[in-house]
Amino acid sequence: MRTSPRLGGRGGKCYPSKGELARRVVQFRRSPAARRARAGLSGPAHGVACIRAGVDLVLALRRRLVRSVQGYLRRRRIHDVARFVRRRRRGSRRGRGRRRRQPRARALAPLPGQRLVRIRRRRARVSRSGCATRERLGCAPAAAKALTRSFAGTPRCGKGALRSRVRLTPRRNAMTLEAAAMPEDDPRARLESLEREIEHLRGENQRLLDVQRGVSSVSDGSTPPSAASMRPIAEALPHLVWIWGLDGPEYYNRRFVEYTGRTIETGRKVSWVEHVHPDDRERAARTFARSQQTGEIYECEARVRGVNGQYRWFLSRAWPMYGPDGRPERWFGALTDIDEHKRNEAALASLYEVAERERKRMERLQAFTAKLSAARTIREVIDAIVTEGRKAFGASRGVFAKLVAEPGFLEIVRMEGWPDEMRALWLGRRLPLLEELPLTDAVRADTPIYFRDRASLEARYPEFARRVLGTEALLVLPIRAGGSQVGALGLLYDAPPHFTDDDDRREMQTFARLSGQAFERGQLFDTAKAEMQRAEEANHAKDLFLGMMSHELRTPLTAILGWATILRGRLPPPETLAKALQVIERNARAQAQLIDDLLDVTKILAGSMRIEVQDVDPLAVMEAALDVVRPAAMAKGVDIVRALDAGVLPLRADPARLQQVVWNLLSNAVKFTPAGGQIFVTLLGDDSHVELAVEDTGKGIPSAFLPYIFEPFRQADVGTTRAHGGLGLGLAIVRHLVDLHGGVIEATSPGEGKGARFVVRLPRRQDSFAVSPGASLYGFGPALGSSLEGHRILVIDDEPDVLEMLASYLSSRGATVLVASSAAEGLWKIKESRPDVVVCDIGMPGQDGYHFIEQLRSALPVEGSTTPVVALTAYARPEDRTRALLHGFDTHVAKPLDPSELAAVIERLSTSKVAARSRAS
The missing domain is CATH 3.40.50.2300 (Response regulator)
Known part of the structure; x- marks a missing residue:
């Protein structure tokens, strides 16, 4: 012992040196009492600050660092403590200061066994009730003051000396301050490890904490209270209280016994985990075993079975009660009913899950709607349906099949996520609606098809399942637009999908409905675009037609007017006169034919073309047409080969219009067949139809123009260098006349320079003719004498x-x-x-x-x-x-x-x- 001015000694009194105090501190930290203090069950050896209502404790290591500490607190918004540190300076009027501090002291009143340390600018002192702290330190009161002063004082130590270090350790409802030795050269010596953590007590467990503090001993050699002494308090608590000793259960309160039906006797025979839900047993037992080994506070949420066999959620807490040797000899615990809280949590989690699912569903639908809104054509709509459908429903692969113009077929027009070999095999393929496939069945039934697993898919479509190996689930959504089926979307999954509830089914229906609406808009857009293009082409064709018509009309007029002028001036020689009359007649007939074609087209466009039906011999019609074109063919050097069946039965038709059909086909063949070429004319018939065909070895028809061959005003060659004249009306008139007779006509050509073939099929039934819109049969008299007697x-x-x-x-x-x-x-x-x-x-x-x-x-x-x-x-x-x-x-x-x-x-x-x-x- 020695006098230490640095430690604040006065009047020559002897106090332990700083090193001695540090030694005692270290010695005490290794004692059982220190272990209990660190467990939070009794007051710590170096002073405990009880912190309530957000009031914090600040310990300044050096006087000159007070401002730094205040700044630290201010940054962390600990305003109350900062004001507490600044509020008073040391004065001479101790009594008055003590009276002023009484309200603060009452607000910070420590629990039994705990002592309050107040911090000032220049020093820290133990409160008036701090005798227990001084006794634990084993030093005189002045030495205790000196020790506390050393925590916040301004000692100046030389090299190698020890400085104080303070650490704040949370212990349930308090903060423990521990002093330790630290080398002076540690860079953290000026302001070391100021840690804070505030834990708010739960209101429903306040009484349990008070009981825990009450049963904690305040001295090193005190004995924990027995179970009997705790019964009055435990019986009054609204919890299931139990005490567990080294040999098993020692006490259950009345609420515990009433709920579980478990008594001390049965508790020693049957393990307590038998009352815990099977899903929670392992976790609860493991947590309690760990707490028994470490001395930590036991806390676990688990479901506990009641006497009625039902489980309820409980929050189980237990605190160790130490014996004289510093080891836990029993556990004081309680079960708090949190079943309603858990149910509310589950309901809240379920609501959150539903809300989150709905949010994601809305996001998917919004994204899908945005994509569909941006799509205009059918192709863009189909791409958006497949791409967004895969994203929305988490599919691995997608396919879209569209109904085509040919009745009874689906065409696969889009495949996404498939291997290249599968795309090459299936893309563009047409599927008959009668074929047993998921896509065709969904379209026929107009209902979604969903297979949750591969077994059900293989049972229903074994062949299809073998083609799509690796597919675990399948979803097919039929798409309707404008009230009719337009196709189907197929989604394939490599893993089972997670949507099965009604909300997901409604999402599928919404997806299909939006897809149908977008498809309908795409159809309208494509139709409008096609109509606009058709109108532009028709307008262009009209301009070309007017130019060609002017040319075709003026050309024969030139010859007619020219020869008429020559003949009017002087009489030419006989041979010249005959040639002139022949030219005038030929050009007049050509002009008459042009006028007839124009009139026929006008009738077709107005819907007023008539046909006069009667019994017609098709062979006679063919011979008459051949007689008309034979001179022109012979003059050009084109050979006509006939193959006419003389046994063809008559049919009901308009002979003049039927001859016009054959004449137009033969004239075109002669016009486009070069010298030395051939024209093949055939006539066949059976009981139901008559078929006539005209085939040539001439110029042929370009494949790009073949679909427009029967449209009016359309010609493959419309330039000024074309070799053949005409208005391009003949084949359009032919098709319409064939339609009026109830027949069909088709044109084929292997390509340019390879000739062309035209085939006309007319029904032989006498009643199979049709009348064009607006046409009238009044005045036609074949049936005026018909008798229906007996019918x-x-x-x-x-x-x-x-x-x-x-x-x-x-x-x-x-x-x-x-x-x-x-x-x-x-x-x-x-x-x-x-x-x-x-x-x-x-x-x-x-x-x-x-x-x-x-x-x-x-x-x-x-x-x-x-x-x-x-x-x-x-x-x-x-x-x-x-x-x-x-x-x-x-x-x-x-x-x-x-x-x-x-x-x-x-x-x-x-x-x-x-x-x-x-x-x-």
Whole structure:
């Protein structure tokens, strides 16, 4: 012991030196009491500051660093402590200062066994109740003051001396200050390790903490209280309290026993983990075992089974109670019911998950909508559907198949995420709708197809599953646009997807609906673009046509006017006169032909071209046309080879128009075949059709122009250097005339310089001709004498006036007439009365004529297969007639009509039916 002025000794009193105090501090830190202090169960050896309501403790190492400490606190917004450090200087009026500090002292009143250390600018001193701290240090009061002064004083130590180091260690509801030796040359000696951590107490566990502090001993040799002494407090707590000793359970409070049904006796026989949920047992047991080994506070959330067999969530906490040897000899714990809190957490987590899922779904839909809005053409829309569909639903691969113009087929137009060999195999391939594939089935059924696993996919589509190895799941969404199917999107997954709930299904439906809307917009855009392009081309073709028409009209006029002028001036020699008259006649005929073509095109465009049908010998028509073109062919050196079947039966047609068709084809062949070439003319026929063909070895047709060969005003060569004249109207007129006769015409060519082939197929049935829109058959008289005596006729039309007119006229011709105002009524009357001929309108409410004919042919196989049906309709375009025949009608008659013509058609159909019956019998 020695006097140490540096430690604040006064009057020559002896205090322990600084080194002695440091030695005692180190010795105490190794004692059991220090271990208990570090566990937070009793007051620490070097002074404890109880911090409540956000009040912090500041320890300044050097007097001259007070400002730095204040700045540190200010930066961390610890304003109260900063004001506390600055609030008072040391004064002579101690009593007055003590009275002023009483409110602060009461606010910082320590718990039993704890001591408060206040920090001032120049020194720190132990509070009036700090005797326990001095006793633990084993030094006189003045030495304790000197020690606390050394924490915040200004000692000046030489090299090799020790300086104080302070560390703030959180211990539940307090901060522990520990002093340790540190070399002077440590760069952190001026302001070392100022650490802070504030932990707020949980309100519902305040009483438990108070009990813990109450049972903690304040002296080194004190004995922890027994379980019996804790019962009054434990029974009053709203928790499940237990005490666990070295040999097992020592105490359960009443609430614990009532909930678990577990007593001390049963607790020693059955492990406590048996009451814990199986999913939580391992974690709870492992955490408690670790706490027993380390002496740490035990805290674990687990589900505990009650006497009713149900589990509830509890927060389990336990604190070690130390014996005289400093080792935990029992544990004081409590279970706090947090089941409602957990349920709220689960509900909140579920809501958050739903909200997050909805947010992501909205983001996906927004991104998809943005992509679709940017897409304009069908191709861009399909690309966006496949790309965004893969992203939205997390698919590995995507494919889109579109319905094509050819009925009954899907064409694969987009594949994404596929290997190159699969793309080469499938892209552009057409799939029949009747083929058993996921894409075709989804389109036929108009419903999504979803396979969650590969086993179900292989069970339904084994062949398809073998082609797509590695696919674990499949989703197919049919796409509708404008109320009709347009295609399907297929998504394939290498791993099972995670969407299965109703929200995901609604997202799929929304995705398909948005895709259909975008597809419809794309169709409109493509249609508008095509129409604009077509209009521009038509306008350009019109300009070219006007130029060619001027040329074609002026050329023959030049020859005619020129020779007329020559003949008027003087009479030429006889041979010159004959040549002049021949030139004038030839050019006049050419000009007349041009005018006729122009008039025919005008009639076609106006829909007023008529045909006068009668029995025609096709062989005679072919011979007449050949006689017309043969002189021109011989003059050019072109050989015409004929192969005409003399046994071809007659057909109903307009002989003049049919000859015009053949003449136009032969004239074109002669025009475009060079000298020495050949023209092959064939005529074939059977019971149902007549086929005539004209093939040449001439110039041929470019493949790019072949689709436009029958359009008016279109020519492959429109330049000023073209070798052949004409307006480009002949083939357009030919196609229209063939359409009026109910036939078809097609052109083929291997390429330029390889010739061309034109084939015309005309139906032989006497009733198979059609009338163009607006054409009238009134005044045509082949059927005026037709008799329908003994014929039973059913007329179906939703217009009463039409029904009355037809019934009256057909009855006057001797027929038995039945009438029906709807398709359903007509089917019933066919089944009941079996008429000889049915006349049915196409456009009717509810069920139209197409639905009627389909039901007739399928639902009534006996009556439907033998009963002739006439389509009587105002839908009179050529494509309408073709559609009617494809659906199963025997013939097509357009409105307005001549009743006598309808009578002739009915008579022929009825006669054919009688003949068919006689052949069958």
